[in-house]
Amino acid sequence: MAAETPALPGAELFHPRVRLRKGLGSAFLVLGVASVVFGLAMLAFLVFDVVERAIPWLRVEFLTQFDSRFSDRAGIKAGLYGTAYMMFFTILISFPLGVMSAIYLEEYARDSWPKTVIQINIANLAGVPSIVYGLLGLTVFVRWMALGRSVLAGALTMALLVLPIIIVATQEALRAVPSSIRDASYGVGATRWQTIWHHVLPQALPGILTGNILAASRAIGETAPLITIGALTFVPFTPQSPLDRFTALPIQIFNWTSKPQAEFHDLAAAAILTLLVVLLTMNSLAILLRNRAVRRRAG
Amino acid sequence: MHHVTEETIEPRVAAGSSHPPRVRVGIPAPAVDEPIEHPAIEVRKLSLWYGPKRALGEIDLKIAAKKITSLIGPSGCGKSTLLRSINRMNELIPRVRTEGEVIVDGVNIYDRRVDPVVVRRSIGMVFQKPNPFPKTIYENVAFGARINGYGGSMDELVERSLRQAALWDEVKDDLKKKSGLALSGGQQQRLCIARALATSPDVILMDEPCSALDPIATQRIEDLMVELAREYTIVIVTHNMQQAARVADRTAFMLAGDDLVGRLVEYGLTDQIFTSPRDSRTEAYITGRFG
Ligand SMILES: Nc1ncnc2c1ncn2[C@@H]1O[C@H](COP(=O)(O)OP(=O)(O)O)[C@@H](O)[C@H]1O
Numbered sequence: 403m404a405a406e407t408p409a410l411p412g413a414e415l416f417h418p419r420v421r422l423r424k425g426l427g428s429a430f431l432v433l434g435v436a437s438v439v440f441g442l443a444m445l446a447f448l449v450f451d452v453v454e455r456a457i458p459w460l461r462v463e464f465l466t467q468f469d470s471r472f473s474d475r476a477g478i479k480a481g482l483y484g485t486a487y488m489m490f491f492t493i494l495i496s497f498p499l500g501v502m503s504a505i506y507l508e509e510y511a512r513d514s515w516p517k518t519v520i521q522i523n524i525a526n527l528a529g530v531p532s533i534v535y536g537l538l539g540l541t542v543f544v545r546w547m548a549l550g551r552s553v554l555a556g557a558l559t560m561a562l563l564v565l566p567i568i569i570v571a572t573q574e575a576l577r578a579v580p581s582s583i584r585d586a587s588y589g590v591g592a593t594r595w596q597t598i599w600h601h602v603l604p605q606a607l608p609g610i611l612t613g614n615i616l617a618a619s620r621a622i623g624e625t626a627p628l629i630t631i632g633a634l635t636f637v638p639f640t641p642q643s644p645l646d647r648f649t650a651l652p653i654q655i656f657n658w659t660s661k662p663q664a665e666f667h668d669l670a671a672a673a674i675l676t677l678l679v680v681l682l683t684m685n686s687l688a689i690l691l692r693n694r695a696v697r698r699r700a701g
Numbered sequence: 702m703h704h705v706t707e708e709t710i711e712p713r714v715a716a717g718s719s720h721p722p723r724v725r726v727g728i729p730a731p732a733v734d735e736p737i738e739h740p741a742i743e744v745r746k747l748s749l750w751y752g753p754k755r756a757l758g759e760i761d762l763k764i765a766a767k768k769i770t771s772l773i774g775p776s777g778c779g780k781s782t783l784l785r786s787i788n789r790m791n792e793l794i795p796r797v798r799t800e801g802e803v804i805v806d807g808v809n810i811y812d813r814r815v816d817p818v819v820v821r822r823s824i825g826m827v828f829q830k831p832n833p834f835p836k837t838i839y840e841n842v843a844f845g846a847r848i849n850g851y852g853g854s855m856d857e858l859v860e861r862s863l864r865q866a867a868l869w870d871e872v873k874d875d876l877k878k879k880s881g882l883a884l885s886g887g888q889q890q891r892l893c894i895a896r897a898l899a900t901s902p903d904v905i906l907m908d909e910p911c912s913a914l915d916p917i918a919t920q921r922i923e924d925l926m927v928e929l930a931r932e933y934t935i936v937i938v939t940h941n942m943q944q945a946a947r948v949a950d951r952t953a954f955m956l957a958g959d960d961l962v963g964r965l966v967e968y969g970l971t972d973q974i975f976t977s978p979r980d981s982r983t984e985a986y987i988t989g990r991f992g
């Protein structure tokens with residue numbers, strides 16, 4: 403080494419091991435790239451498999467027909483409507499409730515033991531298996547509140563399931579707003595609410611929306627809680643009111659994959675593809691909204 | 702344009718002070734050179750705790766109206782804490798407890814009937830790091846006035862405030878286009894001054910307003926302070942003793958003892974503090990022997 407690089411003053415004090423340090427950096431780069439390639443390859447394989455099986459079944463009738471015993475007459479109309487209705491109510495309930503809880507916890511609640519207990523609980527609730535929420539929904543919404551196995555009962559259950567995600571993400575977004583902005587706002591005589599409304603929330607909005615995207619993505623694919631509360635598997639109608647019984651896309655998929663006939667497995671692939679498209683559309687809308695918020699903030 | 706005049710560049714410290722030490726008058730303990738007859742702010746026996754930790758010990762300080770008063774002292778001696786208790790900003794920090802009084806216009810702002818939100822409208826603040834809102838220049842200035850229910854013409858107010866802050870000419874063409882964050886550091890700090898001016902305060906508190914700025918931007922802010930002191934009472938915390946000497950009429954030297962409680966050691970006319978300090982600790986500090 404010393405022969406290659408000209409010795410600079412003080413060199414004898416150091417053992418730079420430049421080659422080792424750079425080598426470690428390169429090794430890390432290789433690992434990183436390999437991980438990305440592995441992940442993408444698996445995803446590509448899955449998507450390819452699904453698309454290949456789904457394509458023959460993707461006709462307009464597939465979207466406009468109800469389920470059927472005969473694979474060529476089976477469609478996902480009931481599941482599509484059910485999922486759309488349920489997600490509408492899930493977002494309507496969980497978004498404001500979650501964001502407001504987070505604002506309270508982060509901006510208003512004093513540091514005290516009840517707050518600590520609540521925080522720990524919320525963090526743990528985010529990790530509770532979804533079937534437990536199904537049981538809770540069954541007991542509370544379906545039975546006690548006598549909502550039956552309805553769209554509303556499903557939406558409330560899903561809302562509970564995603565609330566911890568929304569609250570935690572929103573709290574983190576609020577916490578990331580620099581205190582210098584709050585100081586500036588209070589400094590000109592703004593109240594706490596004016597500070598939150600005019601400065602904290604707009605700055606936190608992108609983070610809050612990201613949390614809600616994650617939450618909605620989680621809810622749209624959940625199957626176990628819906629099965630637990632007893633959403634139907636065979637539904638020859640679309641729900642007309644929030645209190646009607648319903649099915650949802652994940653249940654439809656689950657139902658078809660458990661049938662013996664291979665055609666139904668391909669139908670399931672087509673339904674999975676539809677679910678993915680719905681999910682991606684929903685997320686793109688949210689991201690579009692988020693980017694608009696970011697741009698407006700940048701002025 | 703804002704011109705740098707001879708007068709504003711010249712340090713206010715005259716060699717060989719014309720203010721020899723006098724007999725102690727007025728407020729107790731650390732003596733004040735001249736009694737301040739009608740102080741804009743009078744701090745009385747002010748103590749402050751961050752949770753169990755005491756940061757200020759019974760500070761007594763009279764601040765003259767329409768003058769610049771500087772707070773100097775080593776890091777952690779409580780300068781910012783004292784400054785922030787003059788507009789009750791410390792209360793935003795959890796578990797802060799304050800004792801004592803701050804009298805403004807004959808009213809103790811720590812009286813239970815006084816709302817800190819009202820206090821902060823009339824006692825503005827400029828912070829160490831420029832902190833414009835991530836909104837347009839116009840919005841930055843208008844915000845404080847709007848939320849406080851300003852009844853006059855907003856356009857005029859924004860223009861007047863920006864002119865007072867010597868920023869108007871640089872930003873007048875993109876008031877509603879440019880974000881406050883798109884300005885240079887010095888411009889951002891002047892925008893923050895304009896924002897503080899827009900709520901028509903009587904007092905402006907500045908916490909090391911130039912510490913993040915280059916010498917030229919610093920010079921402009923200093924000129925601005927001197928200019929503003931014709932109409933406003935200014936209290937400035939500074940780390941830079943030359944700055945205190947250049948701009949301040951009076952200077953307060955603070956120090957935290959072994960108990961880490963910040964106390965006022967000496968207070969007087971800036972000339973006197975810098976040329977003939979009475980306390981040996983003040984002398985040690987201004988001659989650069991610690992801090
Ligand atoms: N938010 C806070 N919580 C707890 N202690 C604080 C807080 N802010 C300042 N302090 C303490 O109070 C003392 C005075 O701090 P500060 O007023 O910032 O000093 P200065 O501005 O003179 O450097 C310091 O010991 C500091 O550690």
Ligand SMILES: [Mg+2]
Nearest residue numbers: 780781782908
């Ligand atoms: Mg400070």
